[in-house]
Amino acid sequence: MLHVSHRANSVLASPIRKFLPMVLDAEKKGIHVYKINVGDPDIFVPKEFWRGLKMYKEKTIGYAPSTGIREHTEAWVKYYKRIGIKLEPKNIIPTVGCAEAILLAMMAVADPGDEVIVFEPMYTSYKGFASMSNITLVPITLKIENNFSLPDESEIVKKITKRTKAIIVINPNNPTGSILSKKEMDMIVRIAVKHNLYIIADEAYREIVFSQKPTTFLSYINAKENIIVLDSISKKFSCPGTRIGSVASFNEDFMRAILKFAMVRLSAPTLEQYGAIPLLLNAPRLTKEVTKEYKKRRDIVYKGLKKIPGVFCTEPKGALYIIAKLPIANAEGLVEFLLKKFSYKNKTVLVTPAEDFYITKGLGRNEIRIAYVLNTKALKDAMDILQRGIRNFLM
Amino acid sequence: MLHVSHRANSVLASPIRKFLPMVLDAEKKGIHVYKINVGDPDIFVPKEFWRGLKMYKEKTIGYAPSTGIREHTEAWVKYYKRIGIKLEPKNIIPTVGCAEAILLAMMAVADPGDEVIVFEPMYTSYKGFASMSNITLVPITLKIENNFSLPDESEIVKKITKRTKAIIVINPNNPTGSILSKKEMDMIVRIAVKHNLYIIADEAYREIVFSQKPTTFLSYINAKENIIVLDSISKKFSCPGTRIGSVASFNEDFMRAILKFAMVRLSAPTLEQYGAIPLLLNAPRLTKEVTKEYKKRRDIVYKGLKKIPGVFCTEPKGALYIIAKLPIANAEGLVEFLLKKFSYKNKTVLVTPAEDFYITKGLGRNEIRIAYVLNTKALKDAMDILQRGIRNFLM
Numbered sequence: 001m002l003h004v005s006h007r008a009n010s011v012l013a014s015p016i017r018k019f020l021p022m023v024l025d026a027e028k029k030g031i032h033v034y035k036i037n038v039g040d041p042d043i044f045v046p047k048e049f050w051r052g053l054k055m056y057k058e059k060t061i062g063y064a065p066s067t068g069i070r071e072h073t074e075a076w077v078k079y080y081k082r083i084g085i086k087l088e089p090k091n092i093i094p095t096v097g098c099a100e101a102i103l104l105a106m107m108a109v110a111d112p113g114d115e116v117i118v119f120e121p122m123y124t125s126y127k128g129f130a131s132m133s134n135i136t137l138v139p140i141t142l143k144i145e146n147n148f149s150l151p152d153e154s155e156i157v158k159k160i161t162k163r164t165k166a167i168i169v170i171n172p173n174n175p176t177g178s179i180l181s182k183k184e185m186d187m188i189v190r191i192a193v194k195h196n197l198y199i200i201a202d203e204a205y206r207e208i209v210f211s212q213k214p215t216t217f218l219s220y221i222n223a224k225e226n227i228i229v230l231d232s233i234s235k236k237f238s239c240p241g242t243r244i245g246s247v248a249s250f251n252e253d254f255m256r257a258i259l260k261f262a263m264v265r266l267s268a269p270t271l272e273q274y275g276a277i278p279l280l281l282n283a284p285r286l287t288k289e290v291t292k293e294y295k296k297r298r299d300i301v302y303k304g305l306k307k308i309p310g311v312f313c314t315e316p317k318g319a320l321y322i323i324a325k326l327p328i329a330n331a332e333g334l335v336e337f338l339l340k341k342f343s344y345k346n347k348t349v350l351v352t353p354a355e356d357f358y359i360t361k362g363l364g365r366n367e368i369r370i371a372y373v374l375n376t377k378a379l380k381d382a383m384d385i386l387q388r389g390i391r392n393f394l395m
Numbered sequence: 396m397l398h399v400s401h402r403a404n405s406v407l408a409s410p411i412r413k414f415l416p417m418v419l420d421a422e423k424k425g426i427h428v429y430k431i432n433v434g435d436p437d438i439f440v441p442k443e444f445w446r447g448l449k450m451y452k453e454k455t456i457g458y459a460p461s462t463g464i465r466e467h468t469e470a471w472v473k474y475y476k477r478i479g480i481k482l483e484p485k486n487i488i489p490t491v492g493c494a495e496a497i498l499l500a501m502m503a504v505a506d507p508g509d510e511v512i513v514f515e516p517m518y519t520s521y522k523g524f525a526s527m528s529n530i531t532l533v534p535i536t537l538k539i540e541n542n543f544s545l546p547d548e549s550e551i552v553k554k555i556t557k558r559t560k561a562i563i564v565i566n567p568n569n570p571t572g573s574i575l576s577k578k579e580m581d582m583i584v585r586i587a588v589k590h591n592l593y594i595i596a597d598e599a600y601r602e603i604v605f606s607q608k609p610t611t612f613l614s615y616i617n618a619k620e621n622i623i624v625l626d627s628i629s630k631k632f633s634c635p636g637t638r639i640g641s642v643a644s645f646n647e648d649f650m651r652a653i654l655k656f657a658m659v660r661l662s663a664p665t666l667e668q669y670g671a672i673p674l675l676l677n678a679p680r681l682t683k684e685v686t687k688e689y690k691k692r693r694d695i696v697y698k699g700l701k702k703i704p705g706v707f708c709t710e711p712k713g714a715l716y717i718i719a720k721l722p723i724a725n726a727e728g729l730v731e732f733l734l735k736k737f738s739y740k741n742k743t744v745l746v747t748p749a750e751d752f753y754i755t756k757g758l759g760r761n762e763i764r765i766a767y768v769l770n771t772k773a774l775k776d777a778m779d780i781l782q783r784g785i786r787n788f789l790m
Contacts, residue, residue, distance in 0.1 A: 001591070002591060002592075002593060002620055002621065002646065002648070002649075003648070004503050004504065004648050004649055004651075004652040005502060005503055005504055005505055005506045005509070005560075005652070006506050007502060007506055008502065008503045008652035008655065008656070009652075011652075011655040011656065011659060012655075013651075013654075013655055013658075014655075014658045016658075017658070038458075040457045040458050041455070041457075042455060043455065044454040044455055045454065045455060045456045049456070059439040059440065060436070060437060060438065060439055060440060060633065060634075061440045061444070061633075061634040061635070061636040061637055062435045062436075062635060062636050063433075063435050063635045063636050064636055096491050096495075096638070096660075096664075097660070097661065099659070099660040099661050100491075100660065103660070107400065107402060107403065107527050108399050108400055108403045109399065109400055110400055111400045111401050111402055111529075112507045112529050114400070125659050125660070125661070128655070128656070128658070128659030129659060129660075132502050132528075132656060132659065133527075133528070134506075134507050134529065165400075196396070196397060197397075198397060225397055226397065238455065238456075239455075239456040240456070240457060240458045240661070241456040241457050241458050241459055241662065241664065241665030241666070242456055242664065242665070242666070243491070243638075243662070243663070243664045243665075251397065253397070253398070253399050254397075254399055256399075256408075257399040257400070257403035257404075257406075259408075260403065260406040260407075260408055260409075260523070261403070261406065261523070261527060263408075263409045263411075263412070263523070264406060264494070264520050264523030264524060264527065265491075265492070265494040265495065265498070265520070265523075265524075266492065266494050266520070266635070267636065267638070268638070269491075269636065269637065269638045269664045269667060270636030270637070270638075271636070271637070271666065271667070272664060272666070
């Protein structure tokens with residue numbers, strides 16, 4: 001009997017798969033399902049992308065250099081320069097989405113059995129990549145009641161062992177929509193420097209912040225060697241299907257390691273690297289537009305949730321997500337109910353049970369995550385339907 | 396002091412990087428460098444690709460499903476049906492090039508410390524991916540004098556231990572240009588079934604065969620559970636920069652594992668999945684054209700090498716590579732010489748020292764690999780220059 005690997009077994013199947021047949025069944029019955037479960041926005045990719053794509057005039061489509069197509073990598077450098085960070089091309093390598101950046105960065109800093117500290121709830125792909133690369137994630141639980149703010153320094157330091165290699169932070173955060181305060185960022189940097197740890201900062205949602213300016217850990221010049229920043233064009237320019245991200249660091253040993261990994265897998269897609277150039281060069285204008293739109297949506301979702309009796313949530317400060325605590329023991333049951341047994345005017349709504357965003361077993365069962373990826377009109381309707389659905393479920 | 400991981404240290408830097416500054420220096424001096432060192436062809440991508448790309452009419456660029464865009468995955472299914480293999484969409488998942496297929500397949504069958512049998516010389520990325528995923532490659536050395544044919548069954552079986560999970564075969568082969576005989580394929584299948592091993596068959600060059608019909612391990616229906624086939628549109632359709640490959644298997648446990656990994660990294664690029672559809676649907680015609688061209692090139696390179704005194708090589712049967720044994724102790728010295736100290740009519744040539752294609756230390760030092768990725772006229776000139784260069788080097 002052939003077996004798959006333990007690491008394959010340890011990756012959990014995405015909960016989305018479980019609900020997909022239910023969604024299809026509902027749709028077959030003529031029910032419209034508002035999908036606010038994943039971060040796949042309905043916003044048009046800026047026309048600049050198509051303009052960038054047309055810059056590609058070759059009749060061959062060769063491998064891009066593993067270091068990135070020169071103009072593309074330089075566009076990232078210029079993009080970072082605008083936010084005050086002076087990278088050289090050797091400090092940044094384009095990747096196949098932020099996803100690949102996560103895997104390569106984890107593999108570059110940690111060996112099998114090594115530990116990385118994370119804050120839960122967290123973007124689920126980290127769990128999968130940790131399983132694939134045999135790295136142990138050590139979770140520190142953040143509470144919705146505390147606005148998902150970080151605990152005291154001592155609580156974090158307690159988790160550090162001889163095998164700890166890095167702290168992962170997602171800022172702005174998926175799935176919580178929270179952002180780190182200056183004080184929290186300072187603390188993370190202080191801990192990393194003191195305990196000789198890398199900071200892997202996933203800043204894919206950097207510009208999508210509603211009442212602050214975008215920040216980056218790369219601005220901590222006193223911790224240059226410690227900081228690794230992962231980025232992506234997917235969310236800030238509404239084009240996740242292009243699969244273009246990046247990994248940046250002033251740590252030259254680390255970047256050499258990433259380059260070696262990058263050369264093994266050859267290159268990120270050639271055409272999209274061109275498409276991304278005018279996006280990166282026009283980032284301030286384009287990200288301002290998209291953030292304005294997400295702020296409107298945030299308001300609708302937040303207000304919509306606050307109206308539902310028994311629901312607890314705090315106002316998201318960034319990204320395109322919110323977590324809400326429900327007056328329900330098991331959110332998965334609600335999601336199933338909404339898809340299989342409920343509809344209002346032939347419409348229903350798909351949200352994500354938050355359990356999968358936690359590492360610690362049993363947490364998040366009464367929470368859901370909403371991704372505000374629909375236009376304001378659809379979102380208003382979806383929130384109304386969610387309210388009716390919850391009421392019905394509790395009857 | 397921060398360190399990178401052991402696995403990062405264990406990945407060798409690509410030898411291409413070492414020669415790049417020398418190439419740039421030569422080019423600065425006005426010397427044209429014929430680059431026949433990597434499998435990045437000069438052949439135009441078929442116009443069908445651009446037609447496929449235009450099928451994409453959306454104004455958003457969302458994530459593709461992890462299982463692939465339906466029409467794209469179905470195009471793979473149709474492509475395989477034409478060569479006699481009846482896959483269902485659940486048996487195949489598109490990947491980010493064959494490169495990602497290699498990494499995911501290795502991770503799905505083996506855990507850190509597990510062993511995989513390979514035949515050296517072999518495509519170098521396997522070494523890198525094995526380091527990244529902490530899998531031990533157990534090499535069986537093939538000899539140029541034996542036309543790189545496989546050893547007896549007993550020689551292979553000898554290498555199997557309790558930790559052996561798979562045998563990797565690249566067919567047609569990069570870097571040797573050899574193809575497996577029916578007898579060799581039968582033997583590999585027999586061993587795999589008997590010893591409960593996966594066969595990871597990298598068939599990216601399937602159609603590029605010069606005197607036989609394309610084959611695939613998927614045709615062994617008696618070993619359905621054992622066989623994993625990696626594929627790519629890069630070489631057969633001359634578009635490596637699109638980063639579209641696939642992994643296929645009738646083993647449902649294995650495909651479930653791959654799907655879980657695929658979901659963690661979300662998706663392969665959306666636009667190129669569309670571009671690939673008409674390529675896959677027109678595979679017989681398009682691959683016939685490209686193979687005809689490579690056959691002409693193969694003849695030029697093979698004849699060119701045979702003319703050089705002291706050089707030994709055998710006629711490649713497929714792919715776009717040839718390995719040649721030189722009357723020189725260290726091929727790396729020759730490559731440096733050609734770039735730094737030699738030119739003929741202001742031209743020189745870049746080939747790859749074959750040492751890096753071996754796992755066993757010390758092997759391949761007197762061998763080079765040539766990728767016949769230039770048009771016939773350029774290739775003739777390059778071979779003439781190589782002959783003159785070798786003569787000069789030996790003087």
